[in-house]
Amino acid sequence: xxxxxxxxxxxxxxxxxxxxxxxxxxxxxxxxxxxxxxxxxxxxxxxxxxxxxxxxxxxxxxxxxxxxxxxxxxxxxxxxxxxxxxxxxxxxxxxxxxxxxxxxxxxxxxxxxxxxxxxxxxxxxxxxxxxxxxxxxxxxxxxxxxxxxxxxxxxxxxxxxxxxxxxxxxxxxxxxxxxxxxxxxxxxxxxxxxxxxxxxxxxxxxxxxxxxxxxxxxxxxxxxxxxxxxxxxxxxxxxxxxxxxxxxxxxxxxxxxxxxxxxxxxx
Numbered sequence: 001x002x003x004x005x006x007x008x009x010x011x012x013x014x015x016x017x018x019x020x021x022x023x024x025x026x027x028x029x030x031x032x033x034x035x036x037x038x039x040x041x042x043x044x045x046x047x048x049x050x051x052x053x054x055x056x057x058x059x060x061x062x063x064x065x066x067x068x069x070x071x072x073x074x075x076x077x078x079x080x081x082x083x084x085x086x087x088x089x090x091x092x093x094x095x096x097x098x099x100x101x102x103x104x105x106x107x108x109x110x111x112x113x114x115x116x117x118x119x120x121x122x123x124x125x126x127x128x129x130x131x132x133x134x135x136x137x138x139x140x141x142x143x144x145x146x147x148x149x150x151x152x153x154x155x156x157x158x159x160x161x162x163x164x165x166x167x168x169x170x171x172x173x174x175x176x177x178x179x180x181x182x183x184x185x186x187x188x189x190x191x192x193x194x195x196x197x198x199x200x201x202x203x204x205x206x207x208x209x210x211x212x213x214x215x216x217x218x219x220x221x222x223x224x225x226x227x228x229x230x231x232x233x234x235x236x237x238x239x240x241x242x243x244x245x246x247x248x249x250x251x252x253x254x255x256x257x258x259x260x261x262x263x264x265x266x267x
Contacts, residue, residue: 003122004075007158007177008184009140010120010127011073012204013056014246015066019045022057022068025242029218029250030135030206041100049135054128054206068246071108072140072202073118074158074185075127079105082119082157089156090149100125111153113146114200132207138251139205139234141186143194147173150187151266160185162266176263203239204248211236211252218242218250231257 004010016022019037026032026047032054037043047055060066076082079097086093086109094116095108104123110116120127130136144150154160160177167174173189190200208214211229215238219225226247228238237251 003077003126005159005179006075006077007160007179008075009072009137010075010122011055011118011125012070012137012140013044013058013073014068014070015058015060016068016244016246017060018244019043019057019059022242022244023047025218025221025223026057028221029214029223030208032135049130049133052128052130052133052136054130054136068242068244069116069201070204070246070248071116071118072204073106073120073127076119076121079107079119079121083107083109085157089153091153091157099123111142111144111150111200113144113149113153115142115144115150115202117202132253134207134209136207137204138207138253139186141188141203141205142200143188143190143203144200145190145194146200147175147187147189151175154185154187163263164266166262166264175266198247201247205237205251206248208250208252209254211238211250211255214238214250215240231255233258233260 023034032047035046037045044058046053083093083097090112092110097107099105102123103125105121107119128137132138142150163176165174171191175187176183177185218240222243224241226239229236235251235253236255237249239249241247
């Protein structure tokens with residue numbers, strides 16, 4: 001696959017204190033198989049869906065045994081320039097740009113509302129080898145309690161245009177970030193339904209053939225159903241947390257219902 005346009009989600013990984021447990025869980029729920037752990041890069045282990053690289057799992061670095069969480073990486077042609085724009089627009093660079101062998105270069109950052117994300121400048125590793133097929137990444141949304149801060153930040157750092165979704169539910173505040181008029185990332189305001197201890201985050205959606213079956217398998221394996229399953233114009237989806245607390249969603253994009261909500265361009 002070609003290198004994705006700047007700002008496009010291009011990779012996802014997560015740190016787990018119990019990597020074998022994570023491999024077993026996601027292997028069951030998403031059908032993943034796993035490559036050999038790369039000892040040179042902290043036992044980084046790629047996950048595959050039908051032989052295509054779709055994500056990775058890794059043990060935490062010593063002293064960094066934090067809550068497990070999925071990290072989404074956005075594509076950049078120049079991580080140094082992206083790091084400068086992150087700082088210039090009120091974000092924080094948590095991990096300075098670094099080369100990862102000849103695979104590429106990365107950084108980790110936090111937006112002004114507290115959302116952590118990664119940036120990836122492709123080398124030999126260009127990112128997802130498959131999208132929107134069973135087991136692969138499909139979509140992602142920034143979940144934040146301060147949407148105005150994320151709304152100002154992301155289009156200033158990446159070449160996004162924005163559209164606000166017109167939704168009848170008063171509480172719901174949802175925006176799309178587009179590249180060349182194609183949606184690449186969503187932004188959802190976190191309401192009071194989210195416990196205060198849940199920090200802002202990026203929710204990553206993985207594709208499944210059957211949402212309800214995936215939910216049943218996940219809960220059987222110790223995962224927790226957080227929301228859904230629910231039918232939408234985009235597909236039938238559910239939000240979950242895995243046994244180690246990492247939040248993620250599953251979506252069956254073949255089962256759709258209802259009309260696409262109206263979108264209003266945001267200048």
